[in-house]
Amino acid sequence: MCSALGDGDLARVRAIGLRRTVAAGQVLVWAGDPNAICANVVSGVLKIVRVASDGHEHIVGLLFPGDFVGDLFTESARETVQVLCDADLCVYPRGALRHVLDVHPAAERLLLRRALTTLDETRKWMLMLGRKDASAKIAAFLVDMARRLDGSGGVAGRFDLPMSRSEIGAVLGTTIETVSRQFTALRVAGIIALPGGRAVVILDQARLARRAAA
Amino acid sequence: MCSALGDGDLARVRAIGLRRTVAAGQVLVWAGDPNAICANVVSGVLKIVRVASDGHEHIVGLLFPGDFVGDLFTESARETVQVLCDADLCVYPRGALRHVLDVHPAAERLLLRRALTTLDETRKWMLMLGRKDASAKIAAFLVDMARRLDGSGGVAGRFDLPMSRSEIGAVLGTTIETVSRQFTALRVAGIIALPGGRAVVILDQARLARRAAA
DNA sequence: CGTAGTTTTGATCAAGATCAAAAGGAGTGG
DNA sequence: CCACTCCTTTTGATCTTGATCAAAACTACG
Numbered sequence: 004m005c006s007a008l009g010d011g012d013l014a015r016v017r018a019i020g021l022r023r024t025v026a027a028g029q030v031l032v033w034a035g036d037p038n039a040i041c042a043n044v045v046s047g048v049l050k051i052v053r054v055a056s057d058g059h060e061h062i063v064g065l066l067f068p069g070d071f072v073g074d075l076f077t078e079s080a081r082e083t084v085q086v087l088c089d090a091d092l093c094v095y096p097r098g099a100l101r102h103v104l105d106v107h108p109a110a111e112r113l114l115l116r117r118a119l120t121t122l123d124e125t126r127k128w129m130l131m132l133g134r135k136d137a138s139a140k141i142a143a144f145l146v147d148m149a150r151r152l153d154g155s156g157g158v159a160g161r162f163d164l165p166m167s168r169s170e171i172g173a174v175l176g177t178t179i180e181t182v183s184r185q186f187t188a189l190r191v192a193g194i195i196a197l198p199g200g201r202a203v204v205i206l207d208q209a210r211l212a213r214r215a216a217a
Numbered sequence: 218m219c220s221a222l223g224d225g226d227l228a229r230v231r232a233i234g235l236r237r238t239v240a241a242g243q244v245l246v247w248a249g250d251p252n253a254i255c256a257n258v259v260s261g262v263l264k265i266v267r268v269a270s271d272g273h274e275h276i277v278g279l280l281f282p283g284d285f286v287g288d289l290f291t292e293s294a295r296e297t298v299q300v301l302c303d304a305d306l307c308v309y310p311r312g313a314l315r316h317v318l319d320v321h322p323a324a325e326r327l328l329l330r331r332a333l334t335t336l337d338e339t340r341k342w343m344l345m346l347g348r349k350d351a352s353a354k355i356a357a358f359l360v361d362m363a364r365r366l367d368g369s370g371g372v373a374g375r376f377d378l379p380m381s382r383s384e385i386g387a388v389l390g391t392t393i394e395t396v397s398r399q400f401t402a403l404r405v406a407g408i409i410a411l412p413g414g415r416a417v418v419i420l421d422q423a424r425l426a427r428r429a430a431a
Numbered sequence: 432c433g434t435a436g437t438t439t440t441g442a443t444c445a446a447g448a449t450c451a452a453a454a455g456g457a458g459t460g461g
Numbered sequence: 462c463c464a465c466t467c468c469t470t471t472t473g474a475t476c477t478t479g480a481t482c483a484a485a486a487c488t489a490c491g
Binding site: 053055056057059061063064074076077081082104105108111112114115116118119121122123125126127128129130132133134135175176216217 | 267269270271273275277278288290291295296318319322325326328329330332333335336337339340341342343344346347348349389390430431
């Protein structure tokens with residue numbers, strides 16, 4: 004967030020931010036609670052969860068470093084936000100942030116751009132949920148993770164997944180069994196290796212990408 | 218858009234808007250084209266289309282009266298926007314609108330709120346694509362249409378669908394055959410009537426809502 | 432009345448959900 | 462260090478849903 008502000012603005016936003024570390028598993032925001040928290044993700048990964056009318060949990064968004072959490076204009080949170088990997092956050096008091104936005108239009112434009120980017124990514128995700136088969140979903144998910152988990156802006160060849168199989172299912176709209184079977188299929192095909200735990204090694208980037216496109 | 222602006226702002230935005238009528242079937246924006254058009258929908262319905270990597274079309278959004286079309290900050294359009302029902306638009310030249318936003322922060326806040334609302338709706342939609350079965354998708358779609366097509370803010374008991382079966386499939390991530398079968402099932406169950414053309418009559422609002430929740 | 436497009440219906444098939452059990456891994460206490 | 466438990470993941474077997482292929486019915490329109 005801080006990147007596109009002028010020096011003066013930046014200092015002002017920084018001044019009202021509180022650095023806070025939150026452990027994996029902690030819930031940052033409960034759906035329905037008053038929307039008290041706004042923050043930038045400095046490190047770590049968080050999930051945005053909605054509960055469907057039938058009780059099933061669905062993950063509608065993932066937050067990576069640089070992403071913004073919270074809604075300045077809604078009184079109560081629409082979704083639960085939970086930390087997946089120990090996270091550092093830069094937390095802003097809602098009132099103070101609103102004040103900064105009132106006084107500094109550049110900050111507001113930044114939030115608008117960010118919201119539009121998130122909308123774009125969410126729509127891409129919709130395409131995947133709607134039309135792709137399980138194999139393509141998993142491949143696309145791994146490609147996305149490899150990209151987003153790589154700090155240097157490239158595509159990581161090896162990384163630890165920030166979530167369980169069941170959570171991957173909640174992201175992709177499939178069951179845990181399907182996720183597991185597709186992982187196995189990719190491993191057997193020699194496209195990835197699964198050295199244990201939540202680690203993933205991408206052995207054949209090109210073939211993985213081809214499956215993701217299907 | 219105009220509703221939340223002060224009198225002065227409102228007048229200024231109105232002053233740069235050109236009223237334009239676009240016939241059903243016309244494409245307002247082609248994906249990839251320079252993002253020249255920004256507009257408010259005054260009447261009519263439009264669809265936002267993305268083409269998946271396998272060539273399949275998917276509808277990622279519908280635009281109803283009051284909605285805003287266009288992206289001020291992206292150079293080329295990410296999606297195709299096509300008119301479903303003859304539409305009246307209030308078109309703004311991109312440059313002029315940007316200028317208004319630069320000078321009047323209230324207008325920018327309005328766009329931000331709108332973007333967040335759209336994101337919220339898109340995420341609701343994601344839940345549907347991910348977990349619901351065909352019956353629930355169709356029911357939820359009809360409930361949503363009944364609500365959004367009713368000008369007076371309620372739920373319409375009778376309305377004309379603004380799109381073909383095949384387009385409904387592209388919205389819900391199913392095939393045209395599945396859409397048709399589910400419509401028939403709802404009709405046979407006495408929940409809706411299909412008096413011909415694209416007309417739909419909701420006979421049992423409660424049961425429809427119950428199916429949508431499943 | 433004939434034609435082109437859309438919608439409905441029918442029959443079959445495959446992908447993935449579901450149910451069920453085995454295997455693997457991490458932590459705890461003997 | 463091993464045994465035990467709890468939890469996650471993997472694998473297996475079966476069954477349901479919706480996709481696919483195909484044809485008939487309906488609509489709109491010249």
